[in-house]
Amino acid sequence: MNAERSIPVLYLVIPCYNEEEVLPETTKRLTEKLHTMMRSGQIDHESRILFVDDGSHDATWALISEYSAAIPYVDGVKLAHNRGHQNALLAGLMTAMPLCDCAISMDADLQDDTDAVDRFVEKYMEGCDVVYGVRNKRDKDTFFKRTTAEGFYKFMKLLGVDVVFNHADYRLMSRRALEGLSEYKEVNLFLRGIVPLIGFRSDYVYYDRAERFAGESKYPLKKMISFALDGITSFSVKPLKLISNLGILISILSVFGLLYALISYFCGVAVAGWTAIVSSIWLLGGLQMLCLGVVGGYIGKIYSEVKQRPRYLIETHIKEKKEATDKEA
Numbered sequence: 001m002n003a004e005r006s007i008p009v010l011y012l013v014i015p016c017y018n019e020e021e022v023l024p025e026t027t028k029r030l031t032e033k034l035h036t037m038m039r040s041g042q043i044d045h046e047s048r049i050l051f052v053d054d055g056s057h058d059a060t061w062a063l064i065s066e067y068s069a070a071i072p073y074v075d076g077v078k079l080a081h082n083r084g085h086q087n088a089l090l091a092g093l094m095t096a097m098p099l100c101d102c103a104i105s106m107d108a109d110l111q112d113d114t115d116a117v118d119r120f121v122e123k124y125m126e127g128c129d130v131v132y133g134v135r136n137k138r139d140k141d142t143f144f145k146r147t148t149a150e151g152f153y154k155f156m157k158l159l160g161v162d163v164v165f166n167h168a169d170y171r172l173m174s175r176r177a178l179e180g181l182s183e184y185k186e187v188n189l190f191l192r193g194i195v196p197l198i199g200f201r202s203d204y205v206y207y208d209r210a211e212r213f214a215g216e217s218k219y220p221l222k223k224m225i226s227f228a229l230d231g232i233t234s235f236s237v238k239p240l241k242l243i244s245n246l247g248i249l250i251s252i253l254s255v256f257g258l259l260y261a262l263i264s265y266f267c268g269v270a271v272a273g274w275t276a277i278v279s280s281i282w283l284l285g286g287l288q289m290l291c292l293g294v295v296g297g298y299i300g301k302i303y304s305e306v307k308q309r310p311r312y313l314i315e316t317h318i319k320e321k322k323e324a325t326d327k328e329a
């Protein structure tokens with residue numbers, strides 16, 4: 001055990017978007033967990049569950065407010081509007097940073113095994129600043145999700161991006177790792193790509209991922225694809241290099257094509273032109289469009305980054321509000 005580390009104030013940061021169906025059970029399980037860990041002296045009594053309402057349209061915020069009033073370990077932050085999972089997570093982590101020694105981010109739907117929290121804290125006590133939750137197997141996923149996810153991780157590795165295989169956003173970060181994270185100002189957030197860049201000592205906790213406890217996934221296919229593309233283009237410019245190489249290859253091939261056409265012309269062989277011309281126009285046209293799209297994607301990112309718009313705005317933080325009213329009283 002690291003002698004320098006004292007019992008930590010732990011914050012569990014949970015982003016929630018329209019999670020009214022799961023919140024009662026999630027709150028019950030997590031408060032029980034925190035309570036047990038506090039009693040056994042694993043975590044400090046100042047530890048909290050911090051729910052982040054990411055602009056939900058259902059009763060999520062009403063429930064968070066109710067639980068915060070009734071349960072001393074529950075706190076809540078409400079974002080001004082829906083900013084997406086990654087921004088909501090960042091908002092929670094940045095709110096927790098000055099209040100905690102370490103924070104664990106997890107999903108609201110109980111897919112991340114709450115029983116594994118102890119093991120994250122043990123690793124923290126051993127001196128780790130980042131602990132990644134890694135899924136043992138993906139048998140709870142559909143065949144489609146499993147193969148696309150595996151393909152994505154492999155593609156990222158191929159591009160030279162350091163991502164932890166089968167790790168989503170279930171992870172512990174110490175306060176200094178959070179401070180490191182706060183230095184990354186990018187608007188297009190892909191936390192599982194940024195966190196390995198921060199460094200510090202890290203380790204893994206393996207867990208079995210459960211099925212969503214209730215409600216529907218808030219990550220439809222469209223969001224999933226845009227998240228994956230965001231991950232790729234935020235961390236690698238290799239696609240740009242790849243399309244230049246493709247351009248060079250096609251140029252070389254077209255020289256051979258030209259030679260072939262000239263030789264056929266001079267030898268007086270009738271050119272069976274139409275098919276070749278039409279197919280090459282379509283092929284090259286398509287490729288050019290694709291390449292333009294990739295370049296355009298990067299330009300779009302530069303556009304959103306240079307504007308430096310805020311990644312989230314906090315409407316209410318319950319604990320802060322409570323402290324202010326306590327002072328007034």
Ligand code: UDP
Pocket residue numbers: 014015016017018019054082083084085088106107108109111212216217218219
């Ligand atoms: N989430 C969020 N904002 C969004 C979408 C999702 O805060 O715009 C939260 C959601 O409430 C959940 C977590 O992100 O706690 C992961 O979402 P979900 O479980 O729906 O994704 P899946 O597990 O299906 O990939």
Ligand code: MG
Pocket residue numbers: 107109111212217
């Ligand atoms: Mg989920």
